[in-house]
Every structure is written in C-alpha cells, then in structure tokens.
Amino acid sequence: MIKITTIFAAALIGLGLAAPVTAQEAGHTEAAKQHWSFAGIFGTYDQNQLQRGFQVFREVCASCHSARLLAFRNLAEEGGPAFSEGQVKELAAQYEVSDVTVAGGKRKALPADHWPSPFATELDARDANGGAFPPDMSVLAKARSIEDGFPGWVFNYFTTYAEGGPDYIHALLNAYSEEVPAGVTNSDGTPFTLPEGKYFNAVFPSNSIGMPPPLSDGQIEYAAAADGTTVPLTVEQYSKDVSAFLMWVAEPHLDNTKSAGFKVLAFLLLFAALMYLVKQRLWRKVH
Amino acid sequence: MSAHESKYTPANPVLRWVEDRLPILGFAKSTLVDYPTPKNLNYWWTFGAILAFMLGVQIVTGIVLAMHYTPEASLAFDSVEAIKRDVVGGRIIQAVHSTGASMFFFAVYIHIFRGLYFGSYKAPREILWILGVIIFLLMMATAFFGYVLPWGQMSFWAAAVITNIFAAIPIIGDPILQLLRGGFAVDNPTLNRFFSLHYLLPFIIAAVVFLHIWALHVPGNNNPIGVEVKSERDTVPFHPYYTMKDFFAVVVFCIPFAWFAFFAPDILGHPDNYIQANPLVTPPHIVPEWYFLPFYAILRAIDFNFILDSKLLGVIAFGGSILILFFLPWLDTAKVRSGTFRPAFKWFYWLFAVNFLLLMWYGAQTPDMKVVGPFTVADVSKLSVAYYFLYFIVILPLLSRFEKPRPLPNSISEPVLGKPAQATT
Known part of the structure; x- marks a missing residue:
C-alpha cells in the first residue's frame, strides 16, 4: 500500500527537479x-x-x-506611529484640503481628512x-x-x-x-x-x-x-x-490582528484537545 | 428524507401540535440524529461537515462584507480597503472571507479525491456524485465572481481572460461574451452583474447541498471498505458519534484557517491585486488563484490546431476536464468500490493525484519555462493533460478487465472485529 507521505515526497521531488531556471539578465x-x-x-x-x-x-x-x-487620524491610532491627538491636529492644520462646502473651496485639514x-x-x-x-x-x-x-x-x-x-x-x-x-x-x-x-x-x-x-x-x-x-x-x-x-x-491593523489571532489560536487548540477527548470517550465502546 | 422515516412524537404538547401539521422535528431527528452511519468512516469523511461549515462561514462573512462594499468600478477598490481600515473588525472579516475561499477549495478537493479513491461515485450513488460535481461547478463560478469584486489588477484581468474563453465558442460565443461582460469590454456593468451573481450563487449552492445530502441519505454513506451496510451492527447513529467527530474535525480545520486569516491573509493572493484595476496596463504575468491552476493549465496546454482552432480546442479540454466527472459513474467499470482492494487502481489513482498537483504547478508558470532539458512547461503539461483524460476514458473503463481485486471483507463489522483488511488509507 502506498503511503501518502511517499506520494507527497515524490511530488516534491518532481517539483524540485522542475525548480527555478529563471533567466537572469x-x-x-x-x-x-x-x-x-x-x-x-x-x-x-x-x-x-x-x-x-x-x-x-x-x-x-x-x-x-x-x-x-x-487619514491624519490614522497617525494617532494605536499600533501605528501613535502620535498624540494634539500633534495630529497640529499636523493636519498645516495642510490644505479641497472642500466645496466652504468659501473659496479650500480649508485647513482636520484629523478626519485624508x-x-x-x-x-x-x-x-x-x-x-x-x-x-x-x-x-x-x-x-x-x-x-x-x-x-x-x-x-x-x-x-x-x-x-x-x-x-x-x-x-x-x-x-x-x-x-x-x-x-x-x-x-x-x-x-x-x-x-x-x-x-x-x-x-x-x-x-x-x-x-x-x-x-x-x-x-x-x-x-x-x-x-x-x-x-x-x-x-x-x-x-x-x-x-x-x-x-x-x-x-x-x-x-497588523498588530491588532495578530494579537486577536493568538487568542483565537489558543482557543482553537484548547477546544480541539477537548473535542478530541469527547470523541475518544464516545467512540471507546464502538468496535 | 428517506426509508428510515421516524415515528417521532414530541413529549411537549406544543411541539406535538406543530409536528402533526409540519413534521419538521421528526425530519430533523431522522436525518441529523438517528441517521444510521457506517461505523468505520475515517477522517477523510469529515470533510463533508467541514465543507458545510465553510459554506456557512462564507455566507455569513460575505453578507457582512456586502453591507460595506460598493459595486461600482471607481469605488470598489477603495471600498474594500475601507472595510479593512475603518470597519470594526473589518480586516479580520475580509481576511476570513478571502482565505476562506482557499480553505473551502482545499476541503472540496480532499472531498472529491476521497470520493475518487473509495469509489463513492458508483451505484447506487451516481446522483449524489453528479450533484457534487454541480456544487463544484457552482463553487468555481462563485469564487471567480468573488475574485473580481475587489477590482484590483488581477481581478480585472482575470475577468477579461476568463470571460474571453467563451468567445471561442462558434456563433454564440460573442453574444455570450457580451452578455457576461455587459458590453464589449470588462467595465462597471461587469462588476455589477458579477456582484449580483456572487451574492446569488451561494444560496443556490446551499440548495444543491440540500439535494446532495438528501441523495446521500437514500443509500447511506459509502465507507472505506466499500461494502454496503448489512445489519444494524455495522452502523452507529449519526448523533452523537459523527456529530462529535465532525465537530472535532471542523475545529482542527479551523487551526490552519485561523493561521492564514490572522497571520498571513495575503499569502495566498497576488500582490498585483493591490493595484487598482487599470484597463490600459496588462500585468506581466496573469495567474488565477491556486485552486483554478490545474484547469488553467489544461486550457493553456492546448496550443496547437487539430481540425479545430487551438483556442476552441483549449476551451473544449477545459470544459471537458470538469464535465467528464459527470460520466465517471459509468466510466469506471469495476464492481469493487474501494481503492483499498484494487491493487492496480491504486497506482493509477495516486499518479492521477500527483499529475493533478503537477498541473497545478504548471498553471502557475510561464509556458516557455524550461522544466526538464529542452522541454518547457507547454510541452510537459500536454503529457499531464493526456494522462488526466486517459485516466477517465481509458484506464478506468478497461482496468477492471485485467485487475484482480483483493478479497473483500464480508461486512463492515468483520474487518473491524477481526484482524485483517486495512480499512483505511
């Protein structure tokens, strides 16, 4: 009987032989x-x-x-450069943005502006x-x-x-x-x-x-x-x-996503272990 | 749903009143609780539940994404970015949906190859198999439409290349092309209709899944030794035995899923899709998502004219590579179901699996890349395409004439109780 590992090894070797022959200028x-x-x-x-x-x-x-x-506001967000809100407000005010609702069509930027x-x-x-x-x-x-x-x-x-x-x-x-x-x-x-x-x-x-x-x-x-x-x-x-x-x-949101990922993975690993025990106990009598 | 009707009478009088008028509880009990299932199913059989779970994940995340997405050519790209940046939890929902597509296809390939190995397509499960092929086709269409929605460079050019395939069909090709695109070129109307279809198709998939499960419950599950259930001794009730085993498998499946979704959400995608669609700039190397690569390689491998034009031939091979699965129940003439008891079949089967992976790899390379000696991807992929079709139209129909299967166990309980007969791969 062919082991799956053998198959994968063969496939990997096959791919390896065919590996990068890239023309380098x-x-x-x-x-x-x-x-x-x-x-x-x-x-x-x-x-x-x-x-x-x-x-x-x-x-x-x-x-x-x-x-x-x-957006300017992003610069004050956690997991970023994390400037203070005051700094961002001050920074935004140094820039002008278009705004059709104000006289002249231009105004100083606010943190919400891009x-x-x-x-x-x-x-x-x-x-x-x-x-x-x-x-x-x-x-x-x-x-x-x-x-x-x-x-x-x-x-x-x-x-x-x-x-x-x-x-x-x-x-x-x-x-x-x-x-x-x-x-x-x-x-x-x-x-x-x-x-x-x-x-x-x-x-x-x-x-x-x-x-x-x-x-x-x-x-x-x-x-x-x-x-x-x-x-x-x-x-x-x-x-x-x-x-x-x-x-x-x-x-x-990279930092944020990763820290959420750790919690999710920890939960899944624990849950998987528990479900495995449930399954084993349940199936013990079936044979 | 089938022969194993339950005579379920709820104890609660209100539920009994409902049950007398709409026997939905008895239906649920007989299909999800009492359903007699072969007791020897291995973990390859858990992918059915995993797929049902993935369909649910994709529908739920997709509905949330649709609340924030704008299907308009000049806004679509930025609206997907806005989901990632400004929607609470948006980066995670979007990543679960996009990596979810890959996980969904990974699971469906395992599910299909499990069916191919254990002969799950053979009588009396032909319609079950055919419904599965229909689901696979619908999944491919849905994934393709979905990939276009972020409106990046790969989205746009995938839409252009794939819709263009239909133009190869004589006479009706051009009208189909224009109908798909909503015009002469891929543009806002294309995006609009693809969004609409991307929202519609998952619900059609859900309906066909219902039929698929219905068709499963008539003959019952196939199993690793391929010998039908002979007595109640061969089965266990679906709940709690398989509900808990499937639940465990789903949780385990979620571990790599979460790994990709949280730590490498873009690793399965293409960087060019972070460039907004631009009809004036063609990317140097247009590649589909990994799950379409084997079929893309088949399409591309036909680069020669033979009676018909190469483009039409390629499309025939491409379509044929999936449509041939519909005829598989009648192409495989072996009476023995499970590959475990077919010594010669096993070799051809695993070669077919490796060949499929090779096609996947060829699909990602440029056709003029050298593979072995002077032979390029375009050359060697022809061999792989030939084997893909030979497996179905020559090997499976003829193999049973020459092959001497190993003796089958008398029943499911026998190999489990006694010693021999490895029942699993």
Missing part, C-alpha cells in the same frame, strides 16, 4: 530580505521607526506620491514628472513583492512571510547607481541603454526608472527618540524606516 539584482520588527507571527511595528518613516514620507515621498487612503495628494490628476502628475506617474502609496507595500521560487514559498506559509513589499521598496531605494554598470543587458540580451530622463536602478524591472534617487545621506534630520537613542542618518536607515512606515500605511 546581467546587471539586474533581486531584492534581499531584511529583518523587520513586524515580521513573523510575533512581530509588531516599532513605533519609533514608524515615526521616523513618517518623517521621510512627509519630507521626501509626499512631494510626488499620494497616499489617498491614509492625506492631500500632491497632484490633482494623473495627467498633472505625469506632466510634472517627465511622463512618469508616481504610484499612490496607500497600499504600495502590499502591491510589491519579491518572488520566492520553490521551495521558498512553502516555508513562507509557516513563517507567514508577508514582508516582500518592504523588502522590495528598501532594495529599490538602495539600488541606484549614477553610471550604468558595464555589461548590463536587456531581458532579450541586447545591450542596455538608459533612456533620456531616466535613472539606472538595479532592482526595478527593466532597470530604468523615472524616479530620481530620492534619498541621500544626512538629508533628513531625525530627532532623538524619547529614550535618547539615535540612528545613523544614512540612505540605508531612511529606506528601512520609510519601508516600515509604508507597510504600516498598507496594513494599519
């Missing part, structure tokens, strides 16, 4: 996985990191990228950015990922790997180079030439990106955290912080 690098505080089932957001990431977003990204699903977009329409955004459209950042961290071949994705089910988005964004922000490296080819093998007005990025698909390198060392002045710790003012640090922040923007 020269000069293109895959995003590397990073350590994130919110990774894994026990992971939670690092509040200081989210506050720093918000600063990067606000001072750099937000000048071209929108985040239409992010983050104002830098451009009114996609056309305006393209006009201002050399034809490229800076994507909305609301769920960007979940709309990007890095691909895991077999058997990596099998393990992902057990490690609950969901950080492909921040991994990709972090890698992209660190993959610029001023000169096109020697020997770079397109996917069809022809020599790569950088189009006018584009920038070379080793992680971006096609390697030519419309976004100029947005970050440089020392560009953003971080305030020290409440406990006095400081972090290096480097592109590496900025990109990690902003990637973490974007993950929070995309998945604001």
Whole structure:
C-alpha cells in the first residue's frame, strides 16, 4: 500500500527537479530580505521607526506620491506611529484640503481628512514628472513583492512571510547607481541603454526608472527618540524606516490582528484537545 | 428524507401540535440524529461537515462584507480597503472571507479525491456524485465572481481572460461574451452583474447541498471498505458519534484557517491585486488563484490546431476536464468500490493525484519555462493533460478487465472485529 507521505515526497521531488531556471539578465539584482520588527507571527511595528518613516514620507515621498487612503487620524491610532491627538491636529492644520462646502473651496485639514495628494490628476502628475506617474502609496507595500521560487514559498506559509513589499521598496531605494554598470543587458540580451530622463536602478524591472534617487545621506534630520537613542542618518536607515512606515500605511491593523489571532489560536487548540477527548470517550465502546 | 422515516412524537404538547401539521422535528431527528452511519468512516469523511461549515462561514462573512462594499468600478477598490481600515473588525472579516475561499477549495478537493479513491461515485450513488460535481461547478463560478469584486489588477484581468474563453465558442460565443461582460469590454456593468451573481450563487449552492445530502441519505454513506451496510451492527447513529467527530474535525480545520486569516491573509493572493484595476496596463504575468491552476493549465496546454482552432480546442479540454466527472459513474467499470482492494487502481489513482498537483504547478508558470532539458512547461503539461483524460476514458473503463481485486471483507463489522483488511488509507 502506498503511503501518502511517499506520494507527497515524490511530488516534491518532481517539483524540485522542475525548480527555478529563471533567466537572469546581467546587471539586474533581486531584492534581499531584511529583518523587520513586524515580521513573523510575533512581530509588531516599532513605533519609533514608524515615526521616523513618517518623517521621510512627509519630507521626501509626499512631494510626488499620494497616499489617498491614509487619514491624519490614522497617525494617532494605536499600533501605528501613535502620535498624540494634539500633534495630529497640529499636523493636519498645516495642510490644505479641497472642500466645496466652504468659501473659496479650500480649508485647513482636520484629523478626519485624508492625506492631500500632491497632484490633482494623473495627467498633472505625469506632466510634472517627465511622463512618469508616481504610484499612490496607500497600499504600495502590499502591491510589491519579491518572488520566492520553490521551495521558498512553502516555508513562507509557516513563517507567514508577508514582508516582500518592504523588502522590495528598501532594495529599490538602495539600488541606484549614477553610471550604468558595464555589461548590463536587456531581458532579450541586447545591450542596455538608459533612456533620456531616466535613472539606472538595479532592482526595478527593466532597470530604468523615472524616479530620481530620492534619498541621500544626512538629508533628513531625525530627532532623538524619547529614550535618547539615535540612528545613523544614512540612505540605508531612511529606506528601512520609510519601508516600515509604508507597510504600516498598507496594513494599519497588523498588530491588532495578530494579537486577536493568538487568542483565537489558543482557543482553537484548547477546544480541539477537548473535542478530541469527547470523541475518544464516545467512540471507546464502538468496535 | 428517506426509508428510515421516524415515528417521532414530541413529549411537549406544543411541539406535538406543530409536528402533526409540519413534521419538521421528526425530519430533523431522522436525518441529523438517528441517521444510521457506517461505523468505520475515517477522517477523510469529515470533510463533508467541514465543507458545510465553510459554506456557512462564507455566507455569513460575505453578507457582512456586502453591507460595506460598493459595486461600482471607481469605488470598489477603495471600498474594500475601507472595510479593512475603518470597519470594526473589518480586516479580520475580509481576511476570513478571502482565505476562506482557499480553505473551502482545499476541503472540496480532499472531498472529491476521497470520493475518487473509495469509489463513492458508483451505484447506487451516481446522483449524489453528479450533484457534487454541480456544487463544484457552482463553487468555481462563485469564487471567480468573488475574485473580481475587489477590482484590483488581477481581478480585472482575470475577468477579461476568463470571460474571453467563451468567445471561442462558434456563433454564440460573442453574444455570450457580451452578455457576461455587459458590453464589449470588462467595465462597471461587469462588476455589477458579477456582484449580483456572487451574492446569488451561494444560496443556490446551499440548495444543491440540500439535494446532495438528501441523495446521500437514500443509500447511506459509502465507507472505506466499500461494502454496503448489512445489519444494524455495522452502523452507529449519526448523533452523537459523527456529530462529535465532525465537530472535532471542523475545529482542527479551523487551526490552519485561523493561521492564514490572522497571520498571513495575503499569502495566498497576488500582490498585483493591490493595484487598482487599470484597463490600459496588462500585468506581466496573469495567474488565477491556486485552486483554478490545474484547469488553467489544461486550457493553456492546448496550443496547437487539430481540425479545430487551438483556442476552441483549449476551451473544449477545459470544459471537458470538469464535465467528464459527470460520466465517471459509468466510466469506471469495476464492481469493487474501494481503492483499498484494487491493487492496480491504486497506482493509477495516486499518479492521477500527483499529475493533478503537477498541473497545478504548471498553471502557475510561464509556458516557455524550461522544466526538464529542452522541454518547457507547454510541452510537459500536454503529457499531464493526456494522462488526466486517459485516466477517465481509458484506464478506468478497461482496468477492471485485467485487475484482480483483493478479497473483500464480508461486512463492515468483520474487518473491524477481526484482524485483517486495512480499512483505511
């Protein structure tokens, strides 16, 4: 009689033989996985990191990228950057939003308002950015990922790997180079030439990106955290912080969902054990 | 519901008054409590209850989601995000519903493959099996319509690709395509009708499930040794024996379900579906959800013309791969039901199962990817498609002529009481 395990082993070997034979274009690098505080089932957001990431977003990204699903009030929510309500009110008041019900059609933003977009329409955004459209950042961290071949994705089910988005964004922000490296080819093998007005990025698909390198060392002045710790003012640090922040923007209730998940799992495990005993006791006499 | 009518008389006079006019309590008692069930069912048989539970979960979470969802092309994407962000518990309800679809299909595949192994489709259970295939078809339609609703890039392009399949049908193809889409392209009318159908079909599934259970209760359950119940000694009442065993199985099933729903709600989905639908940008690699991959691989494998155009042939193979299940009760000519007692069948069966997993994997790859030596996914998937159909139209009809089954136990009680005959896989 064939054991099911044998079948699965055969299937796995079969899949393994067929495993990734991906054509790698020269000069293109895959995003590397990073350590994130919110990774894994026990992971939670690092509040200081989210506050720093918000600063990067606000001072750099937000000048071209929108985040239409992010409301000011979200910034005060638990499990996020958790600014105080006063801080958020003050922050919102620095922005103007459109409101047809007030004279002049503009008013100061309130915490309930959403983050104002830098451009009114996609056309305006393209006009201002050399034809490229800076994507909305609301769920960007979940709309990007890095691909895991077999058997990596099998393990992902057990490690609950969901950080492909921040991994990709972090890698992209660190993959610029001023000169096109020697020997770079397109996917069809022809020599790569950088189009006018584009920038070379080793992680971006096609390697030519419309976004100029947005970050440089020392560009953003971080305030020290409440406990006095400081972090290096480097592109590496900025990109990690902003990637973490974007993950929070995309998945604001992550901490909450996980803590609910623990309670549910604990209940289910206990309940399953009890139901097993019930079933065993009941069936003991049947044979 | 069947031969085992109960003569149930409630003790309570009010209930007795009701029972005299509408014998619903007696009906419930005879079908859910007294129903004599073979005592040797293994855990593969608990997936029926698991599926009933999943249908309930999907309907309840779906109704709550529909209260907050906006089926309008420019608002749908943001309304799903609003559910996750602003509805109390919305992230969890949405995650349970979307991962629930995957768990539902996982359970239905186990249920189908259990039936295939133990010959549950054979007489007198042909109609039970056919109703099951109908439920599977309805589930596929429902899942497809549901996947379109968040209106992300994969939603949109899945709708475009799948509706386009119908265009391959001669003469009536184009009218069907336009009827499905509500126009020449996938747009707001498509979203509206898909939402309407996505809400309707689960209730039709529930109705067919009722018929499925009715058809189950006439001949009674098949069982791992495939020998019919001979006496009362072979059975136990459904309650409490199977209600409690099924309950235990449902709770265990909920553990991986909760794992996905709470800790990795998007791991079974595609990142591109977090980009709002855009008719002007085609994603580089359109893939259906994992549970459609084997059938998608069959559709794609037919890339050659043979009398008919390859596109129409692909659609015929795709449709045929499911429709052939309707004829299975008459294609398998073996008198012995359970695969346990069929030494040759077992090999073909497990090869069929592995082949199905391979098709699933092929469906997720690009057709020009090299698999073995110079052979690409497009090449090797043809072999898998060939085996898929050979299993049904050649192997099962002919196998019984050559195969010598192992001796069957006299009854369910015999192998359980005595020593031999492993009754389970």
